[in-house]
Amino acid sequence: MWKMWKMFESWWWNTPNTVENKPQLLDKPWRPVKWDTGTKDKLKQSVQNYVPTKHSVPEARILLVGAIGAGKSSFFNSINSVFRGNITGQARAGLKPVSQTTKYRTYQVKAGRDGQPMAFLLCDTMGVEHAEYGGLVIEDIDSILKGHIQDKYTFNPRSPWKPVDSQAKYQLPLSERIHCVVIVMDTNKLKIVPDATWVKLRNIQHKVESYDVPLLVLLTQVDKACPHVEKDIRDVYHSCYIQELINKVADRLGIPVSQVLPVKNYSHEIELDTCCDVLLLTAMQQMLNFADNYFDNFNNGTE
Ligand SMILES: Nc1nc2c(ncn2[C@@H]2O[C@H](COP(=O)(O)OP(=O)(O)OP(=O)(O)O)[C@@H](O)[C@H]2O)c(=O)[nH]1
Ligand SMILES: [Mg+2]
Numbered sequence: 001m002w003k004m005w006k007m008f009e010s011w012w013w014n015t016p017n018t019v020e021n022k023p024q025l026l027d028k029p030w031r032p033v034k035w036d037t038g039t040k041d042k043l044k045q046s047v048q049n050y051v052p053t054k055h056s057v058p059e060a061r062i063l064l065v066g067a068i069g070a071g072k073s074s075f076f077n078s079i080n081s082v083f084r085g086n087i088t089g090q091a092r093a094g095l096k097p098v099s100q101t102t103k104y105r106t107y108q109v110k111a112g113r114d115g116q117p118m119a120f121l122l123c124d125t126m127g128v129e130h131a132e133y134g135g136l137v138i139e140d141i142d143s144i145l146k147g148h149i150q151d152k153y154t155f156n157p158r159s160p161w162k163p164v165d166s167q168a169k170y171q172l173p174l175s176e177r178i179h180c181v182v183i184v185m186d187t188n189k190l191k192i193v194p195d196a197t198w199v200k201l202r203n204i205q206h207k208v209e210s211y212d213v214p215l216l217v218l219l220t221q222v223d224k225a226c227p228h229v230e231k232d233i234r235d236v237y238h239s240c241y242i243q244e245l246i247n248k249v250a251d252r253l254g255i256p257v258s259q260v261l262p263v264k265n266y267s268h269e270i271e272l273d274t275c276c277d278v279l280l281l282t283a284m285q286q287m288l289n290f291a292d293n294y295f296d297n298f299n300n301g302t303e
Contacts, residue, residue, distance in 0.1 A: 025228055029237035033282070035275045043281035044082065048111045050119050050288050053295045056303065057175040060120040060291035061106070063144060064218075065204055066184035067197055068127030068135065069095045071220030074265035075184060076107050076122045079284055081266055082277050083109055083118075091124055093267075099127035099135055104144065106151040120288060123178065126155045128204070130196035133157050138203050145211055147176030174303040179291040181208045183253075184218045187225040187262065190245055198252075205253060212297060214290035217249055218283060219262045229264075233275045236262050261286060 033039075052060050064072040073091035081088045091107065094100050105124045108117040125144070129135030139160035143149050149161055183201060185193075193201075208215050219242075226242050228235040236242055242262060250257040261283040264276050 024240045025235060025238045026240060026243070027238075030243055031237045033234075033237060033278060035234050035278055037274050040274050040277045040281065043278065043285055047281060047284050047288065048083075048118060052119060052179075053292045054174065054298055054303075056173070057179070057295065058119065059108075059117075059175075060179045060288055061123055061147075061177070062120060062287045062291065063123045063125065063178045063181045064184050065125050065136065065141065065181060066128060066201075066218075067186070067189070067193065068097075068099050068129060070127065070184040070186045070189075071218075071265050072127070072184045073101050073124050074267060075218060075220065075263070075280075075283075076109075076124055078263075078265040078276075078280050079122065080107070080109050081272060082280055083111055083115075084113060085272070087266055087270055087272065099129070101126050102154055104149050104151065104153040104155065120291070126157075128197060128200050129157075130194040130200070132196075138200070138207060141204055141207055145178045145181075145208065145213060147172040147178070174295075174298060178213060179294045180214050180216065180287050182216045182218050182287060184220060185249065186221050187219045187242070187245055188221055190219075190249065202253070212294070214294050215255065215259065216283075216287060216290055217253065217255065217260045219246065219249065219260060220265055222262045223264045233264055233273070233279065236264075236279065 050060070052058070064075060066072055073093040076091050077088055077093060080090060091105065092100055101124055106121045107124060108121060110117050123144070126136045134157055136155060137157050137160050140149065140155060143161045148163060148167060153161065183204070205215060222236055222242055223230045223233065225245065226235070226239045228239050229242060246260045246262065247257060250260050263279045263283050265280070266276065
């Protein structure tokens with residue numbers, strides 16, 4: 001039975017529904033987006049004005065997790081770039097056989113070069129690997145979610161963070177815990193994610209759900225996944241292929257399609273692009289909305 005299921009799963013992933021396997025374009029986008037500077041400015045302002053709905057929490061903590069090279073660090077760099085007004089590279093990004101990011105980083109983003117830090121942190125992690133003792137391990141995810149792991153902590157997959165006795169007894173305040181988790185996935189590699197990595201991602205998902213923390217999926221590198229989108233990012237919601245991948249990821253993780261957000265991070269560019277910014281800011285806005293949904297659970301006087 002298990003073997004048959006695996007065969008079906010492999011067929012399902014590898015068979016595009018598109019005619020002659022060529023990515024086709026829909027006449028009407030399945031998610032309407034306005035790609036003008038007015039939309040970008042409105043989104044920017046909204047993210048800039050964001051204040052968590054829970055007064056005891058000064059900033060929403062958004063955790064980025066996912067396989068090596070998925071684009072976690074690049075997403076922070078991209079959001080930082082949008083607000084800085086030029087391309088930035090504070091977080092080291094790049095493709096390596098092992099995770100480029102080895103430290104836990106809780107990045108602030110300022111509203112402009114000389115602006116104030118905004119009311120959210122993007123928490124970047126080491127990549128998840130398929131090898132049993134490689135990459136970010138579930139024990140460390142648990143400690144991050146609870147707020148125990150501090151900025152600049154160096155991950156050691158063979159020796160996850162351990163609380164000292166007094167730390168184990170007490171729950172940290174809501175402000176120090178994670179308020180929204182984002183699984184970052186490279187759109188191009190979805191079909192070749194090893195089973196062992198899927199198992200790890202599902203374990204992370206179950207852990208996150210067990211703490212009632214909202215979960216989103218960020219599909220990066222959509223530019224490389226579809227030639228139409230590579231030519232014009234505005235075709236992202238016209239591309240049948242991207243739509244199909246989004247549906248499949250949502251299905252596979254058992255989450256609504258609305259919780260899967262495609263983006264193109266800045267990678268080789270030296271200038272910002274309004275359309276890329278619109279997608280990036282829409283994703284950022286959704287992360288903050290979801291963090292607020294988490295705070296809603298505590299608004300009856302608890303915490
Ligand atoms: N074309 C394109 N390249 C991207 C995009 N996002 C990331 N990249 C590239 O993909 C590579 C990996 O990106 P990173 O941001 O380092 O990925 P990561 O998830 O932080 O990886 P680890 O820290 O190793 O786990 C880099 O070379 C990026 O420039 C994207 O949306 N489009
Ligand atoms: Mg990284």
